[in-house]
Amino acid sequence: MTAQAPTADGIASAVKRAAPRGLPPVEKWNPPFCGDLDMRIARDGTWFYLGTPIGRRPLVKLFSSILKREGDQYFLVTPVEKVGIVVDDAPFVAIDFSVDEAADQQVLTFTTHVDDEVIASAKHPIRVVRDPETGEPSPYILVRRNLEALIDRKSFYRLVELGETHDVEGTDWFGIWSSGEFFPFVPAAELQ
Numbered sequence: 001m002t003a004q005a006p007t008a009d010g011i012a013s014a015v016k017r018a019a020p021r022g023l024p025p026v027e028k029w030n031p032p033f034c035g036d037l038d039m040r041i042a043r044d045g046t047w048f049y050l051g052t053p054i055g056r057r058p059l060v061k062l063f064s065s066i067l068k069r070e071g072d073q074y075f076l077v078t079p080v081e082k083v084g085i086v087v088d089d090a091p092f093v094a095i096d097f098s099v100d101e102a103a104d105q106q107v108l109t110f111t112t113h114v115d116d117e118v119i120a121s122a123k124h125p126i127r128v129v130r131d132p133e134t135g136e137p138s139p140y141i142l143v144r145r146n147l148e149a150l151i152d153r154k155s156f157y158r159l160v161e162l163g164e165t166h167d168v169e170g171t172d173w174f175g176i177w178s179s180g181e182f183f184p185f186v187p188a189a190e191l192q
Contacts, residue, residue, distance in 0.1 A: 026068045026077045027145060036084040037076065039063075043150065045093035045113040064114040067091055069146045092116065092149035094141055099162065106162070108178040110141055112149045118142075120178035126151070126159075128185045137185065160185075 040048045047054040047063065054060050067085075068077045074087045094110040097120075101107070108120040118124045120141055128139045139151040139159070151159070165172050165188045173184035174191055 023065050023144070026066055029068075029077050029079050029082075031077065031080050031082045033075075034081045034083050039076070039083075039085040041074075041085070041087045041091050043089040045095075045150075061114045064091065064116075067145075067147060089138070090140055090148045090150040092143050092147065094149040094151040094155055097151075097155055097158070105180050106177050108159075108176070110149065110151070110155075112143060116143050116149070118144070118149075120176075120181070120183065122179070122181050125181070126176065126178070126183040128183075130186070139185070 038050050042048065047060045054063075063076060066076050066078060068075045068082075069091075074085050074091060075082050076085055092112040092114060095113050097108050097110045099106060099108055110118050110120065112118075118141060120126050124142045126139060126141045128137045130137050137156070139156050140148040141151060143149050159176050163174050163176050163185065165174050166177075166182045166184075167173075168182065168184050172188035173182075174186050174188045175182055175184040177183075
């Protein structure tokens with residue numbers, strides 16, 4: 001009898017049985033690698049299966065809950081199988097954020113396209129990577145389990161409006177504060 005190749009429906013069923021509520025403990029699951037699944041997450045956060053966008057939002061949220069990153073590779077993991085998928089950039093997209101003032105500190109809470117909420121902090125840092133050729137920034141926030149969200153353009157523009165200059169190890173940087181942490185975006189000298 002030959003082993004059956006993993007399918008998106010089979011993985012979804014296994015996850016529902018293993019973790020009916022909340023985020024599954026994928027960091028504790030180490031099943032055997034079962035091959036690659038024809039699944040891809042585009043830079044804009046759209047999930048594709050067999051080349052077609054997955055239109056069922058609950059299914060996308062379910063798959064996002066079992067995503068695991070090992071080095072530069074991404075996998076969907078259940079207690080019994082692990083399948084590779086392709087992620088074009090980051091697996092999540094931060095589509096909005098709110099600003100709160102708590103104890104005289106600015107606190108930024110981001111929401112992803114799969115409804116994760118994360119407060120920018122030392123535990124969930126913001127980082128900006130600049131394209132070496134164009135200089136265009138790509139901002140990210142760590143969401144969970146070594147998985148990041150690309151901060152969408154409109155949200156990044158709003159962050160820039162809140163930004164300020166701060167000394168980081170003797171160099172002035174333009175960046176943003178949240179939860180008492182400063183997240184540098186670009187050397188201030190490059191803004192002039």
